[in-house]
Amino acid sequence: MGKISVTMVVNGDKVGPMEVSEYTSMLDFLHEYLNLTGTKLGCGIGVCRACEVVVERDDGSLEVVRSCINNVGRFIDKKVTTVEGHARRNADGEIEQLAPIQQAFLEHFSFQCGWCTPGFVNAAMVLIDRLKREPVAAEDLEATISEALQHHICRCTGYVRYFRAVKDVIESTPGLVKSEG
Numbered sequence: 001m002g003k004i005s006v007t008m009v010v011n012g013d014k015v016g017p018m019e020v021s022e023y024t025s026m027l028d029f030l031h032e033y034l035n036l037t038g039t040k041l042g043c044g045i046g047v048c049r050a051c052e053v054v055v056e057r058d059d060g061s062l063e064v065v066r067s068c069i070n071n072v073g074r075f076i077d078k079k080v081t082t083v084e085g086h087a088r089r090n091a092d093g094e095i096e097q098l099a100p101i102q103q104a105f106l107e108h109f110s111f112q113c114g115w116c117t118p119g120f121v122n123a124a125m126v127l128i129d130r131l132k133r134e135p136v137a138a139e140d141l142e143a144t145i146s147e148a149l150q151h152h153i154c155r156c157t158g159y160v161r162y163f164r165a166v167k168d169v170i171e172s173t174p175g176l177v178k179s180e181g
């Protein structure tokens with residue numbers, strides 16, 4: 001089995017170079033090599049989106065990528081953010097303040113078991129990043145949120161509370177929705 005040398009930035013920290021099997025999934029790399037277990041294995045076949053992580057494109061915009069069906073080699077030299085990377089932390093690594101979308105999911109009781117939540121957090125973060133660059137018209141907001149979250153599977157809740165939380169954060173963040181007129 002071939003080995004590859006992996007370097008990347010995860011949650012702002014430089015990782016590697018590390019020698020790993022070329023067939024190591026990104027999900028296993030996060031769990032087994034970096035001890036970042038917040039990214040969850042759901043279906044393992046690319047359907048549920050529980051395992052999504054955020055990756056920075058070359059132009060600085062963000063995208064979500066499924067870590068279960070993509071090997072670690074796809075992420076070499078990329079900037080990756082997992083669910084552990086959104087909150088503000090102090091020098092000891094303790095969480096000082098959650099990201100607004102994380103706080104909103106708590107306040108809206110959006111999740112129950114929470115297995116799907118990292119995927120929803122990351123998808124919402126990417127959506128918010130996109131709207132900062134390309135604000136959405138108010139009449140298109142609900143469709144835009146639905147489109148961003150539609151592939152995420154949750155076996156506990158009815159999705160409505162996730163939707164409302166994302167909508168609240170977008171509507172209360174200046175500049176994400178086009179002003180009328």
Ligand code: FES
Binds near residue numbers: 040044
């Ligand atoms: S665990 Fe990756 S898409 Fe379901």
Ligand code: FES
Binds near residue numbers: 115153154155156
């Ligand atoms: S909260 Fe349990 S799967 Fe979504």
